[in-house]
Amino acid sequence: MRENDHPVGMSGLTVSRRTVFAALGVGIGIGAVGLPTAASAATSGWSNPTLGTLTSGYQTPSRPGHLGWDVANSQGTPVYAVAAGTVRDIRTGSYPGDTTSGPLPGRTGNSVHIDHADSYFSYYGHLHRVLVSDGQRVSCGQLIGLMGTTGNSTGPHLHFEIHRPRLTSVDPRTFLANRGISLGSTAPVGTTGWPNVSQDTTSWTARVIQYLLRGRGVSTVVDGYFGPGTASSVRTFQSSKGLYVDGVVGPITWTALILPLQQGNSGDLVRGLQTALNARGASVVVDGAFGAQTTTAVRNFQSSRGLVVDGLVGPVTWSTLI
Ligand SMILES: [Zn+2]
Known part of the structure; x- marks a missing residue:
């Protein structure tokens, strides 16, 4: 490269x-x-x-x-x-x-x-x-x-x-x-927003990505391990959206994967949201149903991070969750 x-x-x-x-x-x-x-x-x-x-x-x-x-x-x-x-x-x-x-x-x-x-x-x-x-x-x-x-x-x-x-x-x-900074690896002063998640990652973010991929119609196994299969699914998704195809979920791929969610929604996108909420301290059932319990968890999270407390999951709430 x-x-x-x-x-x-x-x-x-x-x-x-x-x-x-x-x-x-x-x-x-x-x-x-x-x-x-x-x-x-x-x-x-x-x-x-x-x-x-x-x-x-x-x-x-x-x-x-x-x-x-x-x-x-x-x-x-x-x-x-x-x-x-x-x-x-x-x-x-x-x-x-x-x-x-x-x-x-x-x-x-x-x-x-x-x-x-x-x-x-x-x-x-x-x-x-x-x-x-x-x-x-x-x-x-x-x-x-x-x-x-x-x-x-x-x-x-x-x-x-x-x-x-x-x-x-x-x-x-x-x-x-000479100024104490290792090019490429020292955390930038202004670091914010979406993380880069790439192959060989085992984490809740990998599980969220797998749910989001399925929610966007790309088949993949949800096991919390971002292996070659997940990377292949990410490439399929990137290609379908006209993105640069590298199998890495960075800021552009994240924002293409998510959709706004609110009470009444259901499916794997909601499972991804519920997985992220639990990783941030909530205790909701990961059932894919955005009901009253998930709304309460979203509102609690928004309040704890100083966001607008509306129970709606848009790009700001998503990026803060991830
Ligand atoms: Zn160069």
Whole structure:
């Protein structure tokens, strides 16, 4: 899982990248020097940008022109600002396999730059979706986008760079390690929302996924073990919904699996809900019938988490439960 954003053996990469950025600067009214710096970034700390597996390193022998680290995970995995700053040079409208857009033309897909204090810059490439806008101020650990595989990429991952000053890259893994952060594994400051659940997981979340799959018409065994059979069922579901097919239940697959539920509903989706409620401290019978007992459990859960107490299970209640 890697992108092909830096052709192997391309010795002139740094020069070409500088040229690209300089051209961008002229074209959209900002230059590579003289940018206003974010005032308070240095005092608000640093965050891991995302969670996942490291798949390609900084300036490796086989890819000397690779100026960042690649962190792979499911499409839709949240990506966070590594420090406070101001968003710059957003690129959107790219797609998987796109070879015509991005700061390196045709390579890094949808992307975000953040301008931090003290001449630091961070860069996030191949995003599925960008959730911030140019000029927006962001805080350390703030959600800025979702991991994807836009641009010249072979699977969902974040291409992540740190520059200081701008256009002068440093090894971002070492940079974060010096600040107590293990790239890809230290919990990001802003971690919220849906978990990634992948094969070889035995947990109540695996059981909920199995119920939800059945509730959405995909046959699977409900045993609480996310094995090859469950992964295959997840792929079937992802394919049917036009999602990236990786067999991992991340934020996008979760939100496609759930449906709003309320009293009177029945079936495996309700069994999934009841399983989650019990994992969060309730004691309801997992019978697939959303009756008064399940409504009371939902209301109690909503109250305990400071949510609107209405007994209805929408996306917010679902994501808080999971
Ligand atoms: Zn990369």
